[in-house]
Amino acid sequence: MKLNNINHIFFDLDHTLWDFDKNSALAFERVFKSRNIPLEINNFLEVYMPINFKYWERYRNDDVSKEDLRYGRLKDSFDVLKFEADRMLIDNIAIDYIQYLPDHNYLLDGGKEVLDYLKSNYELHIITNGFEEVQHKKLINSGIHEYFTTVTTSEEAGVKKPNKQIFEFALKKSSATPQNSIMIGDNFEADCTGAKNCGIKPIFFDYYRNKENIDVIHIKTLKELKAYL
Template structure:
């Protein structure tokens, strides 16, 4: 089922176009080597990933600050692994992670090919809850920055997806009409339900086998976006 009368395509960034899991693992690998941490990376990532997901959910719901997220996800992961370290080391790792993360530039399969096919037909935009200081760097390092006419971050909007205000700001910046816009993202609550409730059409990239609510278009691979656009 193709989506008609679409002029503006809004993308989430992390886990949608930018391969957050791979780039994050590479950043931690470099940090562990720099700091000579006697900790197996695979063991760390196994506990870190669900903890990080939990902390981002809290951050998205304004239950914790950015600083609490950056510290807490590491502290909790080390605690689960019984890896003893001091707060100064945790804070150092948190700072290095923000520095190293955008240096890696892996995209999810099909990202570049999709953007190349869409760029001449639609106006493309980003709406992201990621930290403002690194999102632009990620896009520049991975070679996709040039595809997007606007980038709207949660820190700029003062609220995070799924709050309607961030979608309102994104559409205002892009001079887009809601009925001629579609949101593409991986997170059911933030990207799909948030955008749908604001009035946008949506496409859910279900890379992790999540259960999607409603009858929203759902895909597993980015190239399937072309079935709708």
């Protein structure tokens, strides 16, 4: 079922186009090696990933600051693993991680193919809650920056998804309307609920394949977008 009268497509970046899990693991491997951190990376990630997810949820809700997120997710993970690290070491690891993260640039399967498919018929845009200083680097270093007419970050907009105002900010920036736009993202609350509240049709990318019986279009692979666009 093709969607009609769509001119603008807004994508989330992390876990939607950019393979955050793989690139993040590679960045931590590099940090641990350079800092001689004696933790097995897979054991660390098993603990860190759910903690990081919770911190991002709190960050979206303005319950923690950017600095609290960067420090707290590492401190809590090290505590669970009983690895002793002082404030200075954790701060340095956090800085290194953000520095190294955009150096690894795996895209999710089908990402480049779908962008090539869409670019001739639609204006493409990014709306992301990711940090301003790394999101643009991710786009440039992974070779997909040129596909997007606008990139809107939560720090630029002053609010985070799912806040309606970030979508309104992105629409104004791109000269789009809710009626001629769709939003594609992996976080149901931030991307889909947020978009719907602004009048934008959402497509949910079920990246972790754990949602059932939802009332919006949902895909499990990026290539499935071709059926709708």
